[in-house]
Amino acid sequence: MSTLHGTIVEILTTKFAVPADAITEDTVLEEVLTDSLDVVEFGVVIGERYNTVLSDEELSSIVTIADVAALMSRKVAA
Numbered sequence: 001m002s003t004l005h006g007t008i009v010e011i012l013t014t015k016f017a018v019p020a021d022a023i024t025e026d027t028v029l030e031e032v033l034t035d036s037l038d039v040v041e042f043g044v045v046i047g048e049r050y051n052t053v054l055s056d057e058e059l060s061s062i063v064t065i066a067d068v069a070a071l072m073s074r075k076v077a078a
Helices: 003-015 036-049 056-061 065-077
Strands: none
Touching: 003 036, 003 065, 036 056, 056 065
């Protein structure tokens, strides 16, 4: 498990009470978060963790946990 993936799992399990065994790279984010506000809050939390901001457009492009990891990898590397 990459550090980024581990951070995503940590945020989802601690902040949003998602069971760790429910999270894989193919997990659809909107299936484990209760509503669109949680998705936005998740974007804020992970953005703060990596000292970046996720735009509404970027958040709307996220479908799976793998998408989150790929987006954050690009943003952190930039």
